[in-house]
Amino acid sequence: MDAKFDIQDLNVYWDGNLLLKKVTLRIPSCQILGVIGPAGSGKTTFIRSLDRMNELEPGFKMEGRILLDGEDIYAPGYDAVTLRKKVGMVFALPVALPMSIYENIVYGPRLAGIRNHDQLGGLVEQSLQAAFMWDEVKDRLEMSGLRLSGGQQQRLCLARVLAMEPEVILLDEPCSGLDPISTAKIEEALTALKKKYTIILVTNNTKQAARIADQTAFFLMGELIEIGPTDRIFTAPIHKQTDDYVTGRFG
């Protein structure tokens, strides 16, 4: 199977501390990879390495290679702007911009140079449809994004990422503050989106990975302990540490 991301011997240091140790894995296209592990296991550091967000922080250093579609994203000359266009990120806390729903979504595409009104309108509808919220907001696109509920704001953030037409969507704890219905809507949207996108979902909610991920990777203290088909990880994991974590004995 084609690997969207091919991560080879990734070590990440922060102020000299080794946060990720020799992480090697391949992430296939058009699947959801669930990344689980207790606090401090390195999952956020891992996901932030995939769109080079780590390098914005002082004290970051990495070794190893991360290939996206076969190209090393940390190679000198690899364009960070191209990378960010290909790889979108949704964060734990939904941050709607203090502007209308419509403007929230067209903000990115406009910055990228799209000016055509019809084209922008099409992107808004398409992105909101894909984020499973078009029917909820189509009659009030001029309303401030800040007036939406937490769950709607998070889907707005997802729609904003989709409007940039990326290939990979990274999600760092996207449902941590959401109620079960809003969580279910995000999960429904992600399950539909994987037909077209490669999705990497970091979650503290192991059941969420169990519900929607095709593959699940378990991190512990900076190491990738185990990766495999989600049904195997949650029924018969190979490593005892994985078993202890998914059964809730630690973490």
Add this chain to the structure above:
Amino acid sequence: MDKRHFDVELDQLRHKLVMMATKVEILINYSIEAIRKRDAAVVGTATAMDKEIDQMEIDIEEAAISLIARHQPAAGDLRFLVGAIKINNDLERIGDHGVNIAQSAALLAGRPAVKVLADIPWMAGLAVSMLKDSLDSFISANPEKAREVCTRDDQVDDLKDQILSIVLTFMMENPGFISEGMTLILVARNLERIADLATDISEEAIYIHQGKVIKHGAEQQSEEGEATR
């Protein structure tokens, strides 16, 4: 760390299953002893024990379903609960076979023993030892013992065929023996089913403790799959 409340409930369920298994073992031994003694008085006691086993089955099933619903278990815990539900069902059916054997003992009561009966206690001994070892393998988390139990099932099947052939010959030679012969065939059939269910329990024990499915040749197939990859 203190034991989680979930672990306490899992322990309680395991304890209930052990209690049920003990009762089933007693019932089977009791029924087989009745065949040996040709005792008609056992049916009432066996039926009463079976009723208790049926109630235990309901309690265990409800407890397991409740634990799954409330805790959404994963990995080893999930395998234990699913395995417990299956073993629970196997034990209940073994109890039913125990009652059938007790009823056969009542039908045989008062009749003189025939030569063929010597093979029935031998077969019963094998089936009971399989049951005991399968339950031990589950309780003491011993998959090696469980695998060993599975290998013994063929012996029991062979003995059943042997008994069947001897009894049929007896019946052909002596039509007066037909009714008794049919009863003995039924006993052999019940013992064979007990051995089959003990094999099921062993397979479940392996799944619970190792996460490997071995029934219906699944393990061999998956190894062949690995080899061709």
